[in-house]
Amino acid sequence: MAETRQVLFVQGGGAGVHDEWDDRLVDSLRRELGEGHEVRYPRMPDEGDPDHASWSAAIRRELAALDDGAVVAGHSVGATILLDVLAAPSPDRRPAAIVLIAAPFVGAGGWPGDGFALPPDLGARLPQGVPVHVFHGLADETVPPAHADLYARAVPQARLHRLPGRDHQLNDDLSEVAAVIARLG
Numbered sequence: 001m002a003e004t005r006q007v008l009f010v011q012g013g014g015a016g017v018h019d020e021w022d023d024r025l026v027d028s029l030r031r032e033l034g035e036g037h038e039v040r041y042p043r044m045p046d047e048g049d050p051d052h053a054s055w056s057a058a059i060r061r062e063l064a065a066l067d068d069g070a071v072v073a074g075h076s077v078g079a080t081i082l083l084d085v086l087a088a089p090s091p092d093r094r095p096a097a098i099v100l101i102a103a104p105f106v107g108a109g110g111w112p113g114d115g116f117a118l119p120p121d122l123g124a125r126l127p128q129g130v131p132v133h134v135f136h137g138l139a140d141e142t143v144p145p146a147h148a149d150l151y152a153r154a155v156p157q158a159r160l161h162r163l164p165g166r167d168h169q170l171n172d173d174l175s176e177v178a179a180v181i182a183r184l185g
Contacts, residue, residue: 005096006066007039007181010059012076012102013050018043022075024172025101029073032178040066044078052116055081069096071181076143076168079103084118087125096184098132099177102168104143105150123155132158133180137166 009029011022018041026041033039042062045054059082063072072095074082079100086098104110107117119125126132132155136148148160161176170177 004036004038005181005184006070007033007037008062008066008070008072009039009041010062010072010074010078010082011041011044011047012074012078013044013047015048017047021169025075025169025174028172028174029178032175033181037181050077050081052081052084052114056085059085063093066093066095068094071095071097071099071184073099073101073177074103075101077104080106080118083122083126084116086127087119087122094127095130097181098126098130099180100132100134100151101170101174101177102136102140102143103134103147103151105147105154107150107154110147110150118154120154123157126155126157131184133161133177134158135161135163135170135177137163137168137170139165140168142168 009026011018026039030039045058072082080103083100105118106113134148134151136145138145148162151158152160163170163176
């Protein structure tokens, strides 16, 4: 019997995002992955005003509930905070892959952070040997596509997926993300 792979999907920030926006991304991911994957989609605290400290604590709790070998994914600011949590010493679990979707880069060259910035040696701080995939729509008017290039510099091992004609929500289509996850075996 095949084992079920867990996928943690961390939502983006903004009023109503969990139920009115990112739920479509999760629906697409579940549909594309099919059986054999359990997509967890927790509601982040105070989604309308994302706070690094409270979201980090919530993400740490979610990571602690995962099996080793789960895939961790995040959209927009949720991806940025997820990555920052994974870069901290001793994450609770070792993921099979890290997936960032339309993630703003917070730090030098990117957006200013409210009390935090991603470290310049981000790639070296992430769990070694874990693949990192950065997906960004080239028609994203919320987070400039140039942020994907900032991640490429900070995380040299990252694989960039630039998607022409896709917006901040990747047009509610995570088929490319699902294909990467499915190839993990």
